[in-house]
Amino acid sequence: MVKKTGGALFSTLNINVSSDTPLYRQLETKLRRLILDGELVAKTRMPATRQLAADLGISRLTVKNVYEQLIAEGFLCAKQGSGTYVEPVQSSELHSGVVARKQRKVSPIAALSPRTVSIGASKATTRLDRVRAFRPGIPALDLFPRRAWLDACSRVLRTSSDDFLGYGPSSGLEDLKQAIAEHVLDHRGIKCSSKQIIITSGAQQAFSLIAITLLEAEDVVWMEDPGHIAIRDSMRLLGINVRSVPIDDEGFSIDDAIRHHPPGSALFTTPSHQHPLGVVMSLQRRLSLLDYASQTGSWIVEDDYDSEFHYTDRALPALQALDNDGRVLYVGSFSKSLFPALRLGYLICPLGLAQSFAAAQTLLSQNVSLLQQKALANFMLDGNFNAHIRKMRVAYRRRRDKLILTLEQHASDLFEQEPCHAGMHLVAWIKASGVSDSEVAECVWATGVDCLPLSIFCDTQRLRPGLILGFACAVDEKIEPYVIRLAEAVRHFLTDQAVS
Amino acid sequence: MVKKTGGALFSTLNINVSSDTPLYRQLETKLRRLILDGELVAKTRMPATRQLAADLGISRLTVKNVYEQLIAEGFLCAKQGSGTYVEPVQSSELHSGVVARKQRKVSPIAALSPRTVSIGASKATTRLDRVRAFRPGIPALDLFPRRAWLDACSRVLRTSSDDFLGYGPSSGLEDLKQAIAEHVLDHRGIKCSSKQIIITSGAQQAFSLIAITLLEAEDVVWMEDPGHIAIRDSMRLLGINVRSVPIDDEGFSIDDAIRHHPPGSALFTTPSHQHPLGVVMSLQRRLSLLDYASQTGSWIVEDDYDSEFHYTDRALPALQALDNDGRVLYVGSFSKSLFPALRLGYLICPLGLAQSFAAAQTLLSQNVSLLQQKALANFMLDGNFNAHIRKMRVAYRRRRDKLILTLEQHASDLFEQEPCHAGMHLVAWIKASGVSDSEVAECVWATGVDCLPLSIFCDTQRLRPGLILGFACAVDEKIEPYVIRLAEAVRHFLTDQAVS
16 A cells, blocks of 8 residues: 655645634644544654645644644654654544444334335435425425414513523423313313323324333234324334234224234224224224223323314314223324424323323433423414414315315226315225235325325235325315326326236 | 202303303313213203203203214213203212323333432422522523524524425434534534434433434443433333443543443443543543444443533544444534523434434434424524534633632632533532531522532442532622522531531
8 A cells, every 4th residue: 555645635634714613623623534534544754843834824833733632632643853643543444334233122224114114215305305285194384374483482582581491391381281281171172180291292202202101012002003104113113012903984993902912001092083094983982992991901092193173073072081090191292283393292191190201201302392382382372373273174174175076076087085074184095906005106206296005004904005195285276286197197007007 | 979950060161152162162071071070970960951051141052062962972861851861971080190000110200219309309399490500501591692593593484495394304404414513523523424413302312212222121331420310210211221330530430340240232421521520531541442342342322411611621532533433322412502492412323323213213203393403503504503602611611710719719618629621510529528418409409509419420339429510500790699608508507417
């Protein structure tokens, strides 16, 4: 190996005298980088301080200080009467795609189903491009009252005491918890004290919190299938044994679970609006679930992700509101009712568990921004939150109607629609048999329209192919052209498949 | 048991006709509540719809609809020709301090040391009162440039596309990751690509993420003792086996760990400024740690919690910057450099682990607010972040000097001070022997001055009694009067103890 002489290398050092960063720091960082990168190899003689200072147009003292610092750090060494030399550093492996040597832990990636990973990859590439029509789970970001939200945020920053810049209580801000207690009483018939509420950074964090606080690795939990992908994957990441429970026309099929699985330490369900099929759980089924939980001491995790939005009948009360025995852990989120980037959600737990959850929350992620919590509390107390939900209920009903109508007009040969009385998405069953809905979805994505294939929500169940179409985030006037585009893509795919 | 007649009860229903909440919902919620509360007991005959409507001054149709809804929900039942009756609901146990029946899981509270719980309780009561002088770990909230931060936030809300209200990428916003890569290169000599960075909601979340991604229950980890309480407790919550490693004058005593403990899957350390003793790890010790990790394949978790603040020598480069073998997981936070309520921190990991961490982050808590991330990226790119750190370095040095001086003037009989060259707190060793620093701290708190006893940072080590005093959050002109008050409290305590 031919050793470079220092000269050529040092002339490229590019020290910026007008930069905000002090000269010594610029030089020090760059030299260290050259050594760690192996561009300045061991035993290379460094230029004399006077020479380097002249080359770079900086003072000799600066260079001298930097050499001394790097000598102290062991990057250089000074040999009496002979100059300064680079010390050996094995740097060739630096940042070279490191592999964990003791790979005893299952990687989170491995805990995900391959389909989730592939879908995740596809979604990731488009995630920040645009929120595109028919992406499920995204509210109407175009209709969000940014002005009112900004006012709430800026009021907090302008008027709150310094304490609101600090950590705050681990279970959340009392004002916000009280506003949430009011909200769930009004909307879901839930009676709870603010002491039962833990503020989280969204529903997903509430689910991990529940698992880490109440479950152990190897515990069996029962989950709806099809169901929420990220909850299932997060339980598996924590070593929990997930068992699939099918959905019938009354919802979570508890008889099936009892028949086929070991007893569940917890069961996860979406009674208001099954995710993603949309079934509303019957009262009888609700009582059966509560009965099972009471008898066996298992927990019911009620995921009420989009319960604010229902379009025909009044909603049945939440499971939590029917629970006489403290078995229900109710999870709500502001990602659907306001916007995902807010990262605020909540867990309502039996009073006896509140202290444990608050402690676990502190240990896992400290807590949630006090400023954001205060801004949201103000937003709710001022009536802006309720007003927004009322407006969105009207807007989502309109968008749903438009989607149903245009699917009927332009794609009735392709899809059979499931009635949709609640939430932010519908199921369009693909009429053609023997097709892969994942492949269909790939073709739809390629045209700039979003959707999710039903099969990615499935764990062990095999259902007919279908697409999940979110209507909440679809701007009204785009619905028809995008349905036409989607129908064309699907038709094209089916024709291709018939030919090949 | 004497059954109440409905009449008296119903007259108190208090329906508000001018409320925003629809009448049917008010009535429905209140009746449901009465039934669940057991105030309307089973078999009670409900008033006729006409009667109740007249009593409440609302339409009969509204009452009729509510009855029908409650019948559908199973709260009431209609008997042909006889009226409407309350159905049995066991509600006496509702919300009555529920106990988990299958308490197989260790409660998070149990994972905490008793001292932490008691200190936690003391701290909790004062947490939102005021941030008081000498609370360790809190930056100068009084000097935070709220105006500039508000501008950054409001610019994002006013100008960003709707996509910034959505979920965003799980590992964090690219703009912010690039700004962080620049920052750590400049301040800590760390060379990393933005691909190695995972944005978290603070350092604590980064530590849980590391444990859940790379460690398993029963794994042994080595931790500094005294050391960071919440990290130790969070590892125990996750079932990890924490072993204590003492601190000598070069820092983390790796020889002691090798001699006394089984091999560690990970070791947690604070090389820049040992938490809480303040020792700066020597270069030799840094290289020994890296060497051990290279040879055994264990991970080094470098907690660089307040490295932005150093007052004399230039800081040694981070362990991460010396790591040639991809063993270091570097954790940084904006809680100290900006403010805790921001809830933003980051993990820098070897490139090969980035995808696993991003997946785990999605599963555990989705991610961090995109709006906040974008606001911080702007704040950093505009130079506000660097300017703030420079100002705080000056302010903290001034506050440190003032604290050292006034302790010398007013409390030299009580404390021996450890030199303090970095960070936001110092250690004041209590000269009196045989006293409990926790009891001393209790007396100090009672006077409205904050501090933490050194012993709460200890796991198995027993050190001399001491107080940890945070100077960063102490307003300049308050330092002297608060030191006087603190000294009086301690003197008083010692006198009382001598007498008893």
